[in-house]
Amino acid sequence: MNNAQSIANKSIFGEYKNPEDRVxxxxxxxxxxxxxxxxxxxxxxxxxxxxxxxNTQVGKKRSRPDGELKANYHLFIESxxxxxxxxxxxxxxxxxxxxxxxxxxxxxxxYITIEDTCPTEIQPTPQIFWTNWKTIVSKLTKYEPVFNxxxxxxxxxxxxxxxxxxxxxxxxxxxxxxRVAIVGGRFAEEIALNYxxxxxxxxxxxxxxxxLAFYFDKRIAHVFEIQEDPIHVNSLxxxxxxxxxxxxxxxxxxxxTFIKLGNEVQxxxxxxxxxxxxxxxxxxxxxxxxxxxxxxxxxx
Numbered sequence: 229m230n231n232a233q234s235i236a237n238k239s240i241f242g243e244y245k246n247p248e249d250r251v252x253x254x255x256x257x258x259x260x261x262x263x264x265x266x267x268x269x270x271x272x273x274x275x276x277x278x279x280x281x282x283n284t285q286v287g288k289k290r291s292r293p294d295g296e297l298k299a300n301y302h303l304f305i306e307s308x309x310x311x312x313x314x315x316x317x318x319x320x321x322x323x324x325x326x327x328x329x330x331x332x333x334x335x336x337x338x339y340i341t342i343e344d345t346c347p348t349e350i351q352p353t354p355q356i357f358w359t360n361w362k363t364i365v366s367k368l369t370k371y372e373p374v375f376n377x378x379x380x381x382x383x384x385x386x387x388x389x390x391x392x393x394x395x396x397x398x399x400x401x402x403x404x405x406x407r408v409a410i411v412g413g414r415f416a417e418e419i420a421l422n423y424x425x426x427x428x429x430x431x432x433x434x435x436x437x438x439x440l441a442f443y444f445d446k447r448i449a450h451v452f453e454i455q456e457d458p459i460h461v462n463s464l465x466x467x468x469x470x471x472x473x474x475x476x477x478x479x480x481x482x483x484x485t486f487i488k489l490g491n492e493v494q495x496x497x498x499x500x501x502x503x504x505x506x507x508x509x510x511x512x513x514x515x516x517x518x519x520x521x522x523x524x525x526x527x528x
Contacts, residue, residue: 247394251361252294252307254390256283258368258383261376270367271303271338271357291325293337302335309361309395312347320349330355340364342399361395366526370503385509392512397435404436406515408451410508410528413442417450420489423472424452427464430483434458439516440489443508448499451519455490501525 259267283296295305306326312319326337338357339350346358368384416426426440441451461467463481464474470488499522501507507525514528522528 248294248307248309251309251391251394252305254387255307255364256295256305258380258387261383262371262373262380266371266373266380269371270364291322291329293326293329302329304329304335304337306337306339308339308341310342311399312341312343312349316349319347323349327356342395361391365391369505372504381505389510397513400513402435402513402515405438406517407435407437408439408441408514408516408519409434409437409454410441410443410448410512410514411510412506412508413444413450417442417444419474420452421450421492423474424455424489425467425471425474426487426489427484430485431460432458432485434487434511435513437513439493439519440487441519443501446501446507448501448519448525449495451493451495451516453490453493454487456488458485458487460484461486495520497523499523499525499528 293304294307296302304326306322308319329335330337336355336357338359341347341358341360343360346352350356350358352358365388369388371384373380411426411428420426420442438454439451440454441448461484464471464476464484464486465481467486493516499519502524518528
């Protein structure tokens with residue numbers, strides 16, 4: 229193995245200019261730390277051996293898959309972070325070149341794309357598999373490791389945020405007019421219900437959103453219109469007129485990111501979160517239509 233290609237020598241989010249290579253390297257770093265147990269869990273529908281070697285950017289004649297898992301089998305990984313139709317002719321030619329790698333019974337090829345369904349040209353076989361980034365992130369966030377729990381939890385959180393920023397935010401169907409930012413609401417939910425504002429740590433950035441929802445006690449039950457864009461304040465004293473009677477003594481003073489909220493948006497049922505792992509640690513995004521139609525956070 230070329231030592232320069234070893235995943236151990238690569239930073240989790242760096243060293244590659246191509247975004248597809250960066251997201252693949254990040255995923256493989258998590259596999260490297262999580263080991264065979266995590267790999268088997270994420271790819272449970274593929275016959276995974278318990279000993280695996282993990283590499284990035286594997287050159288094979290005319291074909292250069294983005295990643296490789298190797299044991300008594302080969303699993304080549306090709307990542308796509310744009311719609312398949314973008315550069316379709318190149319993608320089809322690349323797929324045909326990758327197929328040439330499957331000359332023996334233990335070599336397999338996995339495509340990870342952003343589509344909800346497998347592109348027709350990929351044609352899954354016993355050696356060719358497909359999944360999407362949404363499924364990968366969902367599987368990772370539901371994983372409960374026995375070892376390295378804190379490390380893997382941190383990496384998975386960062387990976388989910390990375391995929392949201394680099395991949396799904398561009399093609400998730402959200403717009404400035406339908407986007408819902410979902411934040412943790414342990415204390416903030418009650419404040420929003422009574423005083424119609426949200427305050428969090430200073431200089432926190434949000435994607436432009438029309439709504440703010442609160443995740444608390446394994447459910448999303450309250451969604452509000454955002455009345456004014458987020459602003460940075462040195463103290464809540466700076467926005468005293470917008471606090472709706474809130475007593476500042478109830479909250480430590482200091483710099484804040486402040487969002488003024490408007491009317492609550494009625495949803496027919498609470499959106500339940502069934503996993504034991506938190507649904508949101510910082511913020512996530514969805515659309516107002518998905519919130520209204522969802523039965524569980526898997527629908528978001």
